[in-house]
Amino acid sequence: MTGAAASEHVPGRAALVAARLIAYGVELAATGDAQVGDVFTDIPEADALIKADPNAFLVGVLFTQGIPAERAWAGPYLLSQRLGHLDLGRLATERATVADAVSRRPALHRFKVTLAGWISDAAERLLACWDGDASRMWLPGAHVLEVSERLSAFKGIGRKKAAMTIQILTRYFGVPLAGTQCGTVAYDVQVRRVFLRSGLIERDTPDEVAAAAIRAYPEAPGSLDLPTWLVGRQWCRPKAPRCRECVLGGVCERRVWLDAEGVGARR
Ligand code: SF4
Structure with missing residues (x-):
């Protein structure tokens, strides 16, 4: 190249x-791109959470829309602080509580109602399809196009967000996906x-x-x-x-x- x-x-x-x-x-x-772009927020605990917990990372992906990236990536941590957990079962079933936590002032997102629904839907899908573990979608060796399809099946994740997610997974988290040179x-x-x-x-x-x-x-x-x-x-x-x-x-x-x-x- x-x-x-x-x-x-x-x-x-x-x-x-x-x-x-x-x-x-x-x-x-x-x-290895470790030096650039690997700081997501100005809250160290929020950064640590999305790097350590694939499900929190996926929730962060849902947040990345319509608000500055730094604020979006802080979302999973701030949500966990308000709820006291990020348990998928509870996120999926306690929808009103999730909605309240997202909406409570200061709201965690501009699209608070929509986002809260996406979070609960994502938790439900993770439990139903991925054994409650988002990282199963991007196991080493999975093809980027396959991963893109899986991500795009979540409400609130379109092709653009899926591409961004794959970039972060491969570049910042070092996930060895196949086909990273494909696509546009x-x-x-x-x-x-x-x-x-x-x-x-x-x-x-x-x-x-x-x-x-x-x-x-x-x-x-x-x-x-x-x-x-x-x-x-x-x-x-x-x-x-x-x-x-x-x-x-x-x-x-x-x-x-x-x-x-x-x-x-x-x-
Ligand atoms: S306009 Fe944007 S891309 Fe061009 S030199 Fe300035 S910062 Fe870089």
Whole structure:
């Protein structure tokens, strides 16, 4: 996997961006990626919980929607504090209590009613299909596409969240899944923002994003997923992007007025 290989397929500056993203992906793979992005929240106990407990991690995945990531990943811990447990049987059956715990001020999530339902549904599904252990969905050697299907069967987990979950499992938790080079980039808000700002795409549509990834790296477009996501998460923030520190800083078009949540809006 080399930047030169990618640049044959993408003209101009976009080739440089693609090459740099691929190189960054190689760097991440070489270092095991333990240093970047493995701090989920600013609450150490919350981080420890989602790293130690696969079921809590899955609940965290449900939280990752519509609120900042740091707040979302704190959700399982804060919920466990309010409930006094994260017992699947009780999460599945004591729905009103779960809903109250999520909704109580300060609410743990914007979509408190929906999220509480997802949590109880997920607990029910984990007990019914996975022996009450989320990690059985991503046993070593399972294929990423298979894992994606399993995750997507949960209410509140679409393809985008499934892709993010797989990235975290493989990169941060070291789960050895098969087929990590398959697929394409997720139509994720981080990916969309970085693709737009760096000039890889002109229009924010799923087809444009997928096509740009294939142009950039036809052999394994999915390889761009993690590095792009991390660029978005670490540097290319919606407000005040840190271009000087960004790994794409030297090659990016820096169209910082563009964002996936309001394309073309100048600030
Ligand atoms: S942070 Fe700046 S240099 Fe990095 S991708 Fe975003 S706009 Fe480009």
